[in-house]
C-alpha cells in the first residue's frame with residue numbers, strides 16, 4: 269500500500285455522551301464525529317464507523333465459569349485484587365471463608381495502612397446483585413488487565429438491560445475504509461459510569477369532588493352521561509434544556525431518559541384526552557405518535573411557525589392532542605396561528621406605530637382546536653349525540669410581552685366564537701404563561717376585561733374585543749372552591765385565587781401558568797360537570813426544582829375528570845335551579 273496515501277486518510281474519531289451515567293431501558297445515543305488529523309484534507313473516500321459496546325464482566329473467584337453476584341466489601345476496602353473478591357453466591361463465599369479470611373489477614377499484616385482503620389473493616393458485606401446471565405459466547409470476552417469485557421452490541425446506539433445494572437459499559441469506535449476493510453483512525457475508547465436503575469415512579473391520584481362515581485371506569489358511558497378525563501402537560505422540549513438546569517443531574521436531562529419517563533407518566537394517568545405542549549416536531553413523529561398510537565390514541569398535531577436548525581434538521585415544538593379512538597372520533601379540526609391574526613389590530617393603530625406593533629405582536633405561538641364526537645354506539649346508551657371542543661394552546665412565554673399574551677388569548681376566544689356552535693361545550697387546555705388574576709386569566713374566567721394597568725406600548729388593548737359569552741371556569745379553581753375540608757389537598761392551592769400554588773417550578777420562581785378551562789354553563793345542550801382533578805404537587809414533592817430525575821418537565825401535569833350531561837338530565841335541571 270502506498271504509504272503517503274494511507275497517511276493522507278488518517279483521521280480521528282470523537283465520541284461525546286450527553287451523560288456518562290447510563291440508565292436501564294434508556295437508549296444511549298453517542299454523538300460521533302470523524303475529522304481528518306492535522307492540516308490534511310478530510311477523508312474523501314467512503315468510510316464508516318464501526319461500533320462495539322462491551323459490558324464489564326465479573327466472574328466468581330472460585331467457580332471461574334460462573335458470573336459473580338456477590339463481592340466481599342472488606343477485600344475492596346483492603347485493596348485486595350478485585351478478582352479475588354467476587355463470588356457467585358453468598359453460599360460460595362461462606363464455603364470458601366476459611367481460605368478467603370487468610371487473604372484479609374495477610375493483607376492486614378503486610379499493609380502500611382492505618383491499623384485501626386483496617387480493624388474496622390473486618391466485617392464482610394455484599395454489593396448489589398450483578399445479574400445472573402451466563403457467559404454466552406467465550407470468544408466475545410476481552411481480557412484487559414483487571415477487567416474482562418463482554419461484547420453486547422455492534423450498533424451505534426445501545427439500550428442498557430437489567431443485566432448491565434451496576435456495571436461499566438465501554439464503547440469502542442474506529443473509522444473504517446469499508447472498500448479495503450482497513451482502519452482509518454486509532455481506536456476511540458469511551459467508558460461510562462456503572463449503569464443505574466430507572467427510578468421508581470411517584471404515583472398521583474385523582475381526587476374526587478363528590479361521593480365516589482357510580483362507575484369505576486374513567487372512560488365509561490352510562491345513562492348518567494359520559495365520563496372522561498383530560499390531561500394538559502407542557503413536557504419541556506429538548507430544544508430548551510441547554511445548561512439551564514444545573515440542579516438536575518445530567519443523566520436525567522438527556523432526552524432519551526426524559527422521553528421514557530414522560531411517556532411512563534402520561535400512560536399511567538390513562539387520560540381519555542391528552543393535550544401536550546412543547547412537543548418537538550421530530551420527537552412527535554418518531555416517538556410520541558407511534559408510542560401513544562400503540563396505547564389506543566388518535567392524534568392531531570400543530571407545530572409553531574418558526575423552525576430552528578439543530579445541526580441535523582429544522583425542528584420546532586408544538587401542541588399535540590391525543591384522544592382515545594374507542595371513545596371519540598374527530599369531527600373537525602382548526603389550527604390557529606396567532607401571527608396571522610394581527611392585521612385587524614395593527615391596522616386600527618396609528619400608521620406610525622403599525623410597523624413596530626406588527627413585529628411585536630407577530631410571535632410564532634399557535635393553538636390547536638379539535639371537535640370530538642362520541643361514536644354512534646354510545647348514542648344507543650345515552651340517547652343524546654355528544655360533542656366536545658378541545659383546545660390545546662401554548663401562549664407566548666416572554667414576560668416582557670403581557671400585551672402579546674392578552675392579544676393571543678383574546679384572538680383564541682374570538683376565533684372560537686366564529687368556529688363553534690353555541691351548544692358545544694369547550695375544554696381549553698394549555699400553557700397560558702399567565703398567572704392567576706393576570707389579564708388573560710381574568711378575561712378567560714370572567715368573560716370580560718374592564719381595566720388593566722398592564723404594559724401596552726402600542727395601545728393594543730383598546731382594539732381588542734374584551735368580552736365573550738363562553739362561561740368558562742378553571743377546573744382546578746372550581747375544585748379548590750369545592751373541596752371543603754380536605755386539608756391535604758387544599759394546602760396545594762392558593763387560598764385567594766383557588767388555583768394551584770404552582771404548575772411550573774424552578775429554583776428562582778414557582779408559578780401557576782397552566783390551566784384546564786371548561787364550559788360551566790347549564791343552559792346549553794350538553795354541559796360538563798367537573799368530577800375530580802389529579803392531585804397537585806408542591807415544593808416538598810419537587811425538591812430542588814423541575815425537571816428532576818422523578819419529574820421530567822419544568823411544568824407539572826394537570827388532569828381533570830368530567831361528566832358530560834344531556835340537557836334534560838335531572839342533574840342538569842337541579843344545577844339550573846340552584847347554580848351554587
Ligand SMILES: [Zn+2]
Pocket residue numbers: 340341342343344353368372392
Ligand atoms: Zn474478602
Ligand SMILES: [Zn+2]
Pocket residue numbers: 328329330331334355356357360361
Ligand atoms: Zn462461586
